[in-house]
Amino acid sequence: MSSIVEDPAIPLIGMPSTRQSQYLATNNNKHDNRHSSKHVAKVGSRLACRKDLFLQRKRLCEASLLLAVAGIALMMLENELVVHNVIARSEADSIVLKLAVTATTVGCLATLMWYHVVDVRLFIVNNSMADWRLAVTPGRVASVCVELAVCAVHPIPGEYYVSWMTTDSDNHLTAQKVMVPLDVVLSLPMFLRLYLLLRYITLHSRLFASSPSIGVLNRVRFNFRFIFKSIMALHPGYALSLFMLSFFLLASWSLRLCEVYNDATHARVHGDFLNSMWVVASTFLTIGYGDIVPNSVCGRGVAVMSGVMGAGCTALVVAVLARKLELSSAERHVHDFVLEAHIGKRLKNKAANVIKRAWRLFKLNKEAAAKEVERGLIRTLDCRMLKEQSRLQRAIHGMREVRTEKRRLRGSAMPMLDVLRVQTEIATQLGEVRTRQQGLEDKVGRLEDTMLRVYDKLCFVSGDSGHGCRC
Template identity: 35%
Template sequence: MTSHRILIITLELLVCVIHPVGSYWEMAIHVNSSSFSSSPLCASHHDSKPLQNLELLLSMLMFLRLYLVHRTILLHSKVLLSASYRSIGSLNNINFTFRFVLKVLMNKHPARTLLVFILFFWLTASWMLTLCERKTQASTGYMDTALWLIAITFLTVGYGDVAPNTSCGKGVCLFTGVMGVACTAMLVAIVTEKLALNKGEKHVHFFMLDIQISKRIRHAAANVLRECWLLHRTSLTKAHRGEHRRHQRCLLEAIRVFRHLRLKQRKLRDYVSEMVDLPKMQMIMCDLSANWNNSYRELEQRILSMEQKLDELTLCFQQTSELLSEALAHRHHAENR
C-alpha cells in the first residue's frame, strides 16, 4: 500500500467522522398559520456565536461526503463492469476513473446526464443555503424559498425579490451562478449538436441546394440574354433614351445576379468537395501508413538477411585464414626438414 493510498483512506475517514453537534440545534416545522409563529428550518436556542459558527462549519463540511456519489457511479457503471471495456482500456493504457465514465455518459446520454446533475445540484445548493441562512430568521432559511432563490440564480434571472443575508449564503449563490452559466453553455452545445445535420443529411441538403442554384443560374442566364436582345433592339430602333437606359440597368442587374449565383454555387461545391475529400484523405493516409509499415518490414528482413550473409562471410574468412595458417605451418615445417 502506497503513501498516496494511505492519505486517501485517511481523508475519507476524516470526512466520514465530520458531524455537527446536535445538542445546540433543534428542528422546527414551518407552518403557515396564525396560531404558530414562523421559524426557520433549523433554529438555535443558544446565543453563543462561536458555537453557531462551528455548527455551520461542520454542517457545510458534511457535504464533502458527496464524493461517495461519484464512487457509486463509477462502481456501478457498465464501463467498469464490462470485460471488453477493461481489456481494450488496458491495451490502450486507459484509466477507468470517474472522469472517463462521465465522458462516456455525456457522449451516450448528454441531455439525461446534464438534467440529473442540474437537479442534484439544485437540491444540494438549496439545502446548503438553508444551513447558511438559518440563524438570520429570514425567509431564505426555509427550503421552499431557498429552492426558488437557487433556481433564479442558477438561471441567471435574478428577480431581486429574495436575497441572501449572510456571507456563506452569498458564496453559495455566487457558486450557483457560475455553475448555472457553465451548465447553460453545455446545454446550448448539446442542443446545437442535436440540431446539427449528420453526414448523410448534409449530402442530401447540399445536393438539393446545388440543384436549386443551378435552376436559378439558368434563369439568370436567360434573363441576361433577354436583356441583351432588348437592349440591342432598342439601339436598332432608336427608341426613347429613357427606355434604352432602363434596359441597360436591367442588363447590369441581370449580370450581377448571374455572377452572384455562380459565386454561390462555386462556394457550395468547394465546401462539398472538402467534405468529400476529408474521408478520401483519411483513406489515403491509412494506405500510406500501411505501405510504410510494409516497406519497413521488408527493409528489416533485408537487413537481417544482410547480417546473416555478413556472418557467413566472416565465418568463411576465419576458415580461410585458418587454412592458410595451417598451410604455411606445414610448408615451414617441410622446409626445415
C-alpha cells in the same frame, strides 16, 4: 519487479490442455516444458487474482457509497426533526440518530480503507510488483488521507454551539453575533461524501467493464472524466437535468439550514424551504432579484456556489442545444442536395436572362447600323439600347452572385472531417485493389508456369522435343 517475461503468444485465459501441450512442444528451443508450465500457471493465477480483486473493489465501492448516503439521510432527518421542534438535541432520540450517523461514518471509513488496500493489491498484480511499498506513493497516501478526512466529518452526539456573524440586510447592513448549533457546521460537509457516487459510476460503467486494455493501448485513462464525457455525448439532456435538479435541491436545503438560526424575523423568512428554493433559483439562473437575500456567511457561501454552478450549467446547456440543433451528416447531405438543385435552377434562369438581354441588344445594334432613319428614331433606339445594356449588366451580376453562392455551398458541403474520411476510404480501397492485383498477377504467373509444364509434357509425349519444343 518480477523477473518473469511473459510471452504474448500465450493465451491469457482458458488455455486447453491440448493447446498447452502443443505450445510447449513447439517451444522446446526456448524453454523446457517444466518452466513453461510454471509460466502458464503463474499467468493464470495472476488473472484469476486480478478478476477477484476487481469484483471485490466494486463491492467495496457499493458498500462505502451506501453507508455514506445512509449517514447523509440520517443527518438530514435529525436536523429536520430538530428544526421543526419535534425533538431536542439533548433528548435521547437525537442522540440515537447521531450515534447511527457515527456508526455509518465508521463503517464508511473502514470500507474506504479496505477499498484502497484492494486498489494497491490490484496495482501490484497489474504491474507485476514484488513489494507493496513500491505501489504506496506519497500522492496515493495524500489522496487516501484527504478521503478519510472528508468522510470522517459528521455531527457528534450532544448539544454544542458556536457563534458567527450575520448581517441584517434590511437594517443598513448591521452586523450581529448569533449562536448556531455545532451540528450545522458539521452537517454541511457531509455532502462532500457524494464524490463516492462518481467512483460508483466509473466502476459500474459499461466502458470501464468492457475492455480497459483498449484504453491503455490508445493512452486513454478510464477515469470519471472520460466516463462523464461519454455520458454527455450519449445522454446530454438527461445527465445535465439530473445534475441541475440534484444540486438545486441540495443547495436549497443547505441554504435553509444556514439561515434558519438567525434572528426571529429572518428565521421565519428563511425557515421556509420554498423561499430558500427561490433564492437558489434566482442565484443559479444569474437573475438576483434581491427580495430575499442570505445574511450569514454560510448562506452567502452557498449562494456563491450556486452562482458559479449556474454559470457552468448554462454554458453546458448552450453547448448541448447547439449540438442538438446541428444537422447530422445525412441531414446535411440532403439539405445541401436540395439547395444545390434550387441554385442550379436559378443559375439556368439567370443564364437565360443574360442570353435574352444580349440577343435584344444585338438586334438593336444591328437595326441601328442597317437603317438610316430619322433623328427622332435614332434617339429612340439609343434609349432602348441603354435600357437593354442596363438590364444585361444586372442579369450578368445576378448570374455571378448565383455562381458565387453555388461555389460557397460546395465549399461548405464537405467539411474537413468528411474529406479526411473520404481520403481514408479511397486509400483503403486502393490498397485492396493493389492487393488483389498482386494476387491476380501471382495466379497468372502460376498459371503460365503450369501451361509451360503441360506444354513440355505434351512435347515429350509426342516426341517433338527437338522440333520447336521448350527444353
